[in-house]
Amino acid sequence: xxxxxxxxxxxxxxxxxxxxxxxxxxxxxxxxxxxxxxxxxxxxxxxxxxxxxxxxxxxxxxxxxxxxxxxxxxxxxxxxxxxxxxxxxxxxxxxxxxxxxxxxxxxxxxxxxxxxxxxxxxxxxxxxxxxxxxxxxxxxxxxxxxxxxxxxxxxxxxxxxxxxxxxxxxxxxxxxxxxxxxxxxxxxxxxxxxxxxxxxxxxxxxxxxxxxxxxxxxxxxxxxxxxxxxxxxxxxxxxxxxxxxxxxxxxxxxxxxxxxxxxxxxxxxxxxxxxxxxxxxxxxxxxxxxxxxxxxxxxxxxxxxxx
Amino acid sequence: xxxxxxxxxxxxxxxxxxxxxxxxxxxxxxxxxxxxxxxxxxxxxxxxxxxxxxxxxxxxxxxxxxxxxxxxxxxxxxxxxxxxxxxxxxxxxxxxxxxxxxxxxxxxxxxxxxxxxxxxxxxxxxxxxxxxxxxxxxxxxxxxxxxxxxxxxxxxxxxxxxxxxxxxxxxxxxxxxxxxxxxxxxxxxxxxxxxxxxxxxxxxxxxxxxxxxxxxxxxxxxxxxxxxxxxxxxxxxxxxxxxxxxxxxxxxxxxxxxxxxxxxx
Numbered sequence: 001x002x003x004x005x006x007x008x009x010x011x012x013x014x015x016x017x018x019x020x021x022x023x024x025x026x027x028x029x030x031x032x033x034x035x036x037x038x039x040x041x042x043x044x045x046x047x048x049x050x051x052x053x054x055x056x057x058x059x060x061x062x063x064x065x066x067x068x069x070x071x072x073x074x075x076x077x078x079x080x081x082x083x084x085x086x087x088x089x090x091x092x093x094x095x096x097x098x099x100x101x102x103x104x105x106x107x108x109x110x111x112x113x114x115x116x117x118x119x120x121x122x123x124x125x126x127x128x129x130x131x132x133x134x135x136x137x138x139x140x141x142x143x144x145x146x147x148x149x150x151x152x153x154x155x156x157x158x159x160x161x162x163x164x165x166x167x168x169x170x171x172x173x174x175x176x177x178x179x180x181x182x183x184x185x186x187x188x189x190x191x192x193x194x195x196x197x198x199x200x201x202x203x204x205x206x207x208x209x210x211x212x213x214x215x216x217x218x219x220x221x222x223x224x225x226x227x228x229x230x231x232x233x234x235x236x237x238x239x240x241x242x243x244x245x246x247x248x249x250x251x252x253x254x255x256x257x258x259x260x261x262x263x264x265x266x267x268x269x270x271x272x273x274x275x276x277x278x279x280x281x282x283x284x285x286x287x288x289x290x291x292x293x294x295x296x297x298x299x300x301x302x303x304x305x306x307x
Numbered sequence: 308x309x310x311x312x313x314x315x316x317x318x319x320x321x322x323x324x325x326x327x328x329x330x331x332x333x334x335x336x337x338x339x340x341x342x343x344x345x346x347x348x349x350x351x352x353x354x355x356x357x358x359x360x361x362x363x364x365x366x367x368x369x370x371x372x373x374x375x376x377x378x379x380x381x382x383x384x385x386x387x388x389x390x391x392x393x394x395x396x397x398x399x400x401x402x403x404x405x406x407x408x409x410x411x412x413x414x415x416x417x418x419x420x421x422x423x424x425x426x427x428x429x430x431x432x433x434x435x436x437x438x439x440x441x442x443x444x445x446x447x448x449x450x451x452x453x454x455x456x457x458x459x460x461x462x463x464x465x466x467x468x469x470x471x472x473x474x475x476x477x478x479x480x481x482x483x484x485x486x487x488x489x490x491x492x493x494x495x496x497x498x499x500x501x502x503x504x505x506x507x508x509x510x511x512x513x514x515x516x517x518x519x520x521x522x523x524x525x526x527x528x529x530x531x532x533x534x535x536x537x538x539x540x541x542x543x544x545x546x547x548x549x550x551x552x553x554x555x556x557x558x559x560x561x562x563x564x565x566x567x568x569x570x571x572x
Contacts, residue, residue, distance in 0.1 A: 049570075052393065052394035053393050053394060054390055054393055054394060054570065054571045054572075055570050055571075056568060056570075074396055074397075074398055075396060076396070077393075077394060077395060077396035078395060078396035080394065080395065080396075081395070082391075082394045082395075084390065084394070086387060087387070088386060088387035088388055088390055088391035089386060089387070090318065090321075090386045090388070091386070092321070092322070092323060093321055097321060100317065101314055101317055101318055101388075102314075102391060104310060104313050104314040104317055105310055105311060105313075105314035105388075105391070105392060105395075105397075106310065106395055107309075107310040146391065150395065
């Protein structure tokens, strides 16, 4: 098995001289759920279109499952399931007929897979109802079912929870997590709904104005978003000692710049300040830090700086 | 590519517009034959030949052929079926080739009522006429009906039917690159209808210019390819078949060169 499901190197896409994706280099490891975050026009859909072959890169390379080159990529795309922008639906057909059409198109002989994927996305009971009479949420579910038809190893979903009701959102979230855990599927998912993405993804790719701003794991993101006191002192050893002996906490982290992040006593800044002062620790900074995912995202893309 | 063809045939079977097109050509073929039967008997005003011609194969196919391309090709852009095919690893060449095969088959399907009507008419032994306006199957019907046919002539008629069918398919095959490029059904139908009228006018120009006739007869729109009858020589029939096949292949190449590196939006 390839070490990376997807690897892009200096991937650039321009339209009439204007670059919409600039030198994107990233690697996606197997069995992870990657949340692709970016504003409208950031380049999320363009990146997905390039991966799936709907567009061609202006420069740079794409490698899928360790293979690159047009012919090989085409072959490797058979291991991908995708839903980009809108689901691929024939509106005059029922859910089952749509699934059958795509099953035949992909040369999948197993007919049982039709009921299986419809059941997975909760559309098993739609009977003779045509896709044109489906709600937006049902169309999204059907699109996801089509993407899952070939039991892909790499699933690419562009705004899959658009139009879904709250229960539908939870169901799709649970489905994606299940697919990732049970089938070791790699999922690249874009969404504007950051709190939702936060509950689904294991890794985050932040793009802004065509540039890759950050690729970080859930743990790294949590670390950056977690509320804490940022304490700076000229005597970090003494500071840590006081925290442990007087405030009885080990819930802190010493950063490379010798500042200390304290995750306890967040509601009692006065106590922390007083105890440190009483024990002779000279502090140069004691501030409340931490962000919501939204605030962190905004700070990364160049809004209010992240402290 | 076989998967794509099978999927397209499945879609065709489920498609209401295709059934409507088939119904239109069936009704048109019957009206055309009935009018061509009643006009020589004086039961219908001979001035209505223009109306009869409206229902003839050449006229109906010049509209419905483009509609078929719009339904089959533009429809797949609308439903994002092409997107899914590319994203799941089908090559653009196989998409074009598969689509062309199904397009040719579907044109053959909507021509079938005319082919069957022509066969029946030739078997009746009655006289049929649509005045001076007759092209394609209507021309064959009005020229050959009422004659006793030998076995050899029947074989020749079968080969002429095959040739005319292929000429029609070749004529409308220009809709394939149009549909892959324009993606809008209205544009494809309108442009092809205008194009077919232009080709009819150019056909007249070829009567007055030999060199133009020579060039024009290298396309399925020129020559006398839609005027084949029992009087036509075998060489003419083979030429019609060859030029039609080459033209379809040329359209395939043009489509591939246009679609090969195009963005699928």
